[in-house]
Amino acid sequence: MATKLVSDKLAGQAVGQMFAGLTLANVLGVPAGTWIGNALGWNMTFLVISALGLVATVAIAIFVPAQGPDNSALSIRGQLGAFRDRNLIASLAITALGWVGFMTFYGYIAPVARLAGFSAADLTWVLVIVGVGLVIGNTLGGRTADANLRLSLILWPAAMIVSLIVAGFAASFKFPFLAAAFVFGIASFANVPPMQMRVMRYGKAAPELAATANISAFNIANALGGLIGGAIVDSSFGASAIPFAAAVIPAIALLFILSQERGGSVGPALSRPSLKEATS
Secondary structure: OOOOOOOHHHHHHHHHHHHHHHHHHHHHHHHHHHHHHHHHOHHHHHHHHHHHHHHHHHHHHHHOOOOOOOOOOOOHHHHHHHHHOHHHHHHHHHHHHHHHHHHHHHOOHHHHHHHOOOOOOOHHHHHHHHHHHHHHHHHHHHHHHHHOHHHHHHHHHHHHHHHHHHHHHOOOOHHHHHHHHHHHHHHHHHOHHHHHHHHHHHOOOOHHHHHHHHHHHHHHHHHHHHHHHHHHHHOOOOHHHHHHHHHHHHHHHHHHHHHHHOOOOOOOOOOOOOHHHHHO
């Protein structure tokens, strides 16, 4: 929808702004939800979310123009044919595997932060600091992906793994843990643009369906991360093991990325379609 609302020349910026909205939602929404839950009870958080959803629905109805039928669109069968490309399937697997670590740690950062000495009231500001890292990471990830997609696909997962390991060793120390969590925020969200661009690179035959499938891959990773984090918290390892557990599957993802990207160009990705071209 974002790309259809602007000219082809602005399509890349539109996608970037859409992801900026996602990162700002993490910066503002997660700490706000935590504060509301602590101050007014967990059930009030869901009521506020419902109210925001209603506001969003009304805003879409008022401000988003109606889209007429697109006679050039492929049939469902034609779009599904895009998934015959093993590179597209590999790209979706990279997203799912590489993103699991984010939700494993971020979804259970509260008990780890308490080990570091932060109170429940402090958690809001911990999440704000990590959220600022998410915004910075989204910007850096977009720039590095434009300059060198292959290197970005390798660099940022590696950086996230390192930050998780450091966070695990620093879990007993307040400010070193906070610094590691901030770097984790940068590295984790810097993964998003390269992952999205790889999917768009190999999903040109059905870009809308490919982009949708990539969001599904992110959500599969969110679910798996939640399961892994919950299992670790309930196990004998406890919350202190969460950062280390969060690094395991992204490490597997990094090996998979290396296997898929071996022999690729390490210079600027001039031969691949840009984000603007892929979305338009």
